[in-house]
Amino acid sequence: DQQVKQNSPSLSVQEGRISILNCDYTNSMFDYFLWYKKYPAEGPTFLISISSIKDKNEDGRFTVFLNKSAKHLSLHIVPSQPGDSAVYFCAASALSGSARQLTFGSGTQLTVLP
Amino acid sequence: NAGVTQTPKFRVLKTGQSMTLLCAQDMNHEYMYWYRQDPGMGLRLIHYSVGEGTTAKGEVPDGYNVSRLKKQNFLLGLESAAPSQTSVYFCASSPGTTDTQYFGPGTRLTVL
Numbered sequence: 001d002q003q004v005k006q007n008s009p010s011l012s013v014q015e016g017r018i019s020i021l022n023c024d025y026t027n028s029m030f031d032y033f034l035w036y037k038k039y040p041a042e043g044p045t046f047l048i049s050i051s052s053i054k055d056k057n058e059d060g061r062f063t064v065f066l067n068k069s070a071k072h073l074s075l076h077i078v079p080s081q082p083g084d085s086a087v088y089f090c091a092a093s094a095l096s097g098s099a100r101q102l103t104f105g106s107g108t109q110l111t112v113l114p
Numbered sequence: 115n116a117g118v119t120q121t122p123k124f125r126v127l128k129t130g131q132s133m134t135l136l137c138a139q140d141m142n143h144e145y146m147y148w149y150r151q152d153p154g155m156g157l158r159l160i161h162y163s164v165g166e167g168t169t170a171k172g173e174v175p176d177g178y179n180v181s182r183l184k185k186q187n188f189l190l191g192l193e194s195a196a197p198s199q200t201s202v203y204f205c206a207s208s209p210g211t212t213d214t215q216y217f218g219p220g221t222r223l224t225v226l
Binding site: 044099 | 157204206220
Protein backbone atom coordinates (compact mmCIF):
# COMPACT_ATOMS: atom_id res chain seq x y z
CA ASP A 1 0.00 0.00 0.00
CA GLN A 2 1.46 3.33 -1.05
CA GLN A 3 2.06 5.58 1.93
CA VAL A 4 2.67 8.64 -0.23
CA LYS A 5 0.35 9.25 -3.15
CA GLN A 6 0.42 11.70 -6.00
CA ASN A 7 -2.87 11.08 -7.75
CA SER A 8 -2.24 13.29 -10.77
CA PRO A 9 0.30 11.71 -13.13
CA SER A 10 0.40 14.87 -15.23
CA LEU A 11 -0.47 18.56 -15.16
CA SER A 12 -0.35 21.22 -17.89
CA VAL A 13 -0.28 24.91 -17.06
CA GLN A 14 0.10 28.06 -19.10
CA GLU A 15 3.26 30.10 -18.60
CA GLY A 16 2.76 32.79 -15.96
CA ARG A 17 -0.10 30.98 -14.25
CA ILE A 18 -0.01 29.07 -10.97
CA SER A 19 0.91 25.37 -10.86
CA ILE A 20 -0.48 23.37 -7.94
CA LEU A 21 0.85 19.88 -7.33
CA ASN A 22 -0.78 17.73 -4.68
CA CYS A 23 0.37 14.91 -2.44
CA ASP A 24 -1.40 12.78 0.18
CA TYR A 25 0.12 10.56 2.84
CA THR A 26 -1.19 7.95 5.24
CA ASN A 27 1.57 7.38 7.80
CA SER A 28 1.22 9.60 10.88
CA MET A 29 4.89 8.98 11.73
CA PHE A 30 6.04 11.19 8.84
CA ASP A 31 7.35 14.43 10.29
CA TYR A 32 9.23 16.02 7.41
CA PHE A 33 8.16 16.48 3.82
CA LEU A 34 10.13 17.35 0.72
CA TRP A 35 9.62 18.07 -2.96
CA TYR A 36 12.14 16.95 -5.54
CA LYS A 37 12.30 17.94 -9.18
CA LYS A 38 13.57 15.63 -11.90
CA TYR A 39 14.55 16.33 -15.48
CA PRO A 40 14.91 13.47 -18.00
CA ALA A 41 18.17 11.51 -17.75
CA GLU A 42 19.10 13.29 -14.51
CA GLY A 43 18.75 12.45 -10.85
CA PRO A 44 16.15 14.17 -8.66
CA THR A 45 17.19 17.50 -7.16
CA PHE A 46 15.91 18.93 -3.90
CA LEU A 47 13.44 21.78 -4.29
CA ILE A 48 11.80 22.68 -1.00
CA SER A 49 10.84 21.08 2.31
CA ILE A 50 8.60 21.58 5.32
CA SER A 51 8.62 20.33 8.87
CA SER A 52 5.44 18.94 10.37
CA ILE A 53 5.44 21.74 12.95
CA LYS A 54 4.81 24.29 10.20
CA ASP A 55 1.98 24.72 7.73
CA LYS A 56 3.76 26.79 5.10
CA ASN A 57 7.24 27.28 3.73
CA GLU A 58 8.14 29.67 0.95
CA ASP A 59 11.23 29.94 -1.23
CA GLY A 60 11.00 32.37 -4.10
CA ARG A 61 8.41 31.17 -6.59
CA PHE A 62 7.86 27.93 -4.67
CA THR A 63 5.58 27.49 -1.65
CA VAL A 64 4.74 24.25 0.09
CA PHE A 65 1.62 23.97 2.23
CA LEU A 66 1.01 21.25 4.79
CA ASN A 67 -2.39 20.26 6.19
CA LYS A 68 -1.64 17.71 8.89
CA SER A 69 -5.23 16.97 9.79
CA ALA A 70 -5.97 16.06 6.18
CA LYS A 71 -2.54 14.44 5.67
CA HIS A 72 -2.14 16.54 2.56
CA LEU A 73 0.56 18.76 1.16
CA SER A 74 0.77 20.84 -1.96
CA LEU A 75 3.43 22.66 -3.95
CA HIS A 76 2.55 25.99 -5.53
CA ILE A 77 4.69 27.48 -8.27
CA VAL A 78 3.95 31.11 -9.11
CA PRO A 79 4.51 32.24 -11.78
CA SER A 80 5.13 29.04 -13.73
CA GLN A 81 7.93 29.10 -16.30
CA PRO A 82 8.70 26.71 -19.19
CA GLY A 83 11.90 25.68 -17.37
CA ASP A 84 9.72 24.31 -14.57
CA SER A 85 8.58 21.50 -16.87
CA ALA A 86 9.78 18.35 -15.11
CA VAL A 87 8.58 15.46 -12.96
CA TYR A 88 7.92 16.51 -9.37
CA PHE A 89 8.20 13.95 -6.59
CA CYS A 90 6.71 14.38 -3.16
CA ALA A 91 8.63 12.61 -0.37
CA ALA A 92 7.96 12.05 3.31
CA SER A 93 10.48 11.28 6.00
CA ALA A 94 10.36 9.32 9.23
CA LEU A 95 13.00 7.89 11.53
CA SER A 96 13.36 4.17 10.85
CA GLY A 97 16.09 2.16 12.49
CA SER A 98 19.37 4.08 12.38
CA ALA A 99 18.41 6.54 9.68
CA ARG A 100 15.67 8.76 8.47
CA GLN A 101 14.17 7.18 5.36
CA LEU A 102 12.39 8.90 2.53
CA THR A 103 9.19 7.48 1.03
CA PHE A 104 8.45 8.87 -2.42
CA GLY A 105 5.24 9.38 -4.33
CA SER A 106 4.97 8.26 -7.94
CA GLY A 107 5.53 11.73 -9.35
CA THR A 108 3.61 14.33 -11.36
CA GLN A 109 4.79 15.41 -14.81
CA LEU A 110 4.38 19.19 -15.00
CA THR A 111 4.32 20.79 -18.44
CA VAL A 112 4.39 24.58 -18.62
CA LEU A 113 3.17 25.77 -21.99
CA PRO A 114 4.70 28.94 -23.46
CA ASN B 115 33.22 19.15 -6.96
CA ALA B 116 31.44 16.38 -8.93
CA GLY B 117 28.78 15.64 -6.27
CA VAL B 118 27.37 12.13 -6.69
CA THR B 119 28.52 10.07 -9.67
CA GLN B 120 27.34 6.65 -10.84
CA THR B 121 29.06 4.07 -13.02
CA PRO B 122 27.96 2.79 -15.53
CA LYS B 123 25.21 4.93 -17.06
CA PHE B 124 23.68 2.08 -19.03
CA ARG B 125 23.99 -1.72 -18.89
CA VAL B 126 22.27 -4.69 -20.48
CA LEU B 127 22.52 -8.05 -18.72
CA LYS B 128 21.28 -11.52 -19.43
CA THR B 129 19.28 -13.38 -16.78
CA GLY B 130 21.63 -14.96 -14.27
CA GLN B 131 24.56 -12.63 -14.89
CA SER B 132 26.07 -10.58 -12.11
CA MET B 133 27.22 -6.99 -11.97
CA THR B 134 28.18 -4.20 -9.60
CA LEU B 135 27.01 -0.61 -9.75
CA LEU B 136 29.39 1.97 -8.31
CA CYS B 137 28.36 5.16 -6.55
CA ALA B 138 30.91 7.77 -5.52
CA GLN B 139 30.46 11.07 -3.66
CA ASP B 140 33.00 13.77 -2.93
CA MET B 141 30.99 15.73 -0.36
CA ASN B 142 32.24 13.76 2.67
CA HIS B 143 28.67 12.64 3.41
CA GLU B 144 28.10 9.97 6.05
CA TYR B 145 24.87 8.55 4.65
CA MET B 146 24.47 6.87 1.28
CA TYR B 147 21.46 5.23 -0.35
CA TRP B 148 20.48 3.06 -3.30
CA TYR B 149 17.02 3.44 -4.89
CA ARG B 150 15.28 1.95 -7.86
CA GLN B 151 12.66 3.73 -9.95
CA ASP B 152 10.10 1.86 -12.00
CA PRO B 153 7.43 3.27 -14.35
CA GLY B 154 4.44 4.68 -12.47
CA MET B 155 6.17 4.30 -9.14
CA GLY B 156 8.24 6.52 -6.97
CA LEU B 157 11.78 5.82 -5.93
CA ARG B 158 12.01 2.82 -3.60
CA LEU B 159 14.86 2.37 -1.15
CA ILE B 160 16.93 -0.79 -1.68
CA HIS B 161 19.74 -0.46 0.88
CA TYR B 162 21.40 2.34 2.74
CA SER B 163 24.50 3.03 4.82
CA VAL B 164 24.94 5.34 7.80
CA GLY B 165 28.73 5.29 7.64
CA GLU B 166 31.80 3.49 6.40
CA GLY B 167 31.56 -0.24 7.05
CA THR B 168 27.81 -0.20 7.76
CA THR B 169 24.84 -1.23 5.63
CA ALA B 170 21.13 -1.74 6.25
CA LYS B 171 18.10 -2.98 4.33
CA GLY B 172 15.53 -0.66 2.86
CA GLU B 173 12.08 -1.33 1.44
CA VAL B 174 13.06 -3.68 -1.43
CA PRO B 175 16.41 -5.36 -0.58
CA ASP B 176 15.84 -8.85 -2.02
CA GLY B 177 18.21 -9.83 -4.82
CA TYR B 178 20.73 -7.09 -4.01
CA ASN B 179 23.81 -6.78 -1.84
CA VAL B 180 25.79 -3.68 -0.92
CA SER B 181 29.13 -2.73 0.53
CA ARG B 182 30.58 0.50 1.95
CA LEU B 183 34.29 -0.20 2.35
CA LYS B 184 35.23 3.44 1.86
CA LYS B 185 33.25 6.46 3.01
CA GLN B 186 33.04 7.93 -0.46
CA ASN B 187 31.89 4.76 -2.25
CA PHE B 188 28.73 2.67 -2.04
CA LEU B 189 28.49 -0.43 -4.23
CA LEU B 190 25.30 -2.21 -5.27
CA GLY B 191 25.64 -5.81 -6.43
CA LEU B 192 23.31 -8.10 -8.31
CA GLU B 193 24.51 -11.69 -7.90
CA SER B 194 22.06 -13.30 -10.34
CA ALA B 195 20.13 -10.74 -12.36
CA ALA B 196 16.43 -11.27 -13.09
CA PRO B 197 14.15 -9.43 -15.56
CA SER B 198 12.28 -7.97 -12.55
CA GLN B 199 15.44 -6.01 -11.75
CA THR B 200 15.15 -4.03 -14.97
CA SER B 201 14.95 -0.49 -13.64
CA VAL B 202 16.68 2.84 -13.26
CA TYR B 203 18.94 2.86 -10.22
CA PHE B 204 19.74 6.04 -8.32
CA CYS B 205 22.35 6.56 -5.68
CA ALA B 206 22.08 9.38 -3.16
CA SER B 207 24.03 10.76 -0.24
CA SER B 208 23.30 13.07 2.68
CA PRO B 209 25.28 14.61 5.52
CA GLY B 210 23.24 12.60 7.96
CA THR B 211 21.96 15.53 9.94
CA THR B 212 19.39 16.66 7.40
CA ASP B 213 16.83 14.90 5.22
CA THR B 214 18.01 16.50 1.99
CA GLN B 215 19.55 13.83 -0.20
CA TYR B 216 21.76 14.53 -3.20
CA PHE B 217 21.19 12.19 -6.12
CA GLY B 218 23.40 10.85 -8.86
CA PRO B 219 22.31 10.83 -12.53
CA GLY B 220 21.13 7.22 -12.48
CA THR B 221 22.02 3.89 -14.11
CA ARG B 222 19.58 2.37 -16.56
CA LEU B 223 19.75 -1.43 -16.26
CA THR B 224 17.99 -3.86 -18.58
CA VAL B 225 17.91 -7.57 -17.79
CA LEU B 226 16.92 -9.78 -20.72
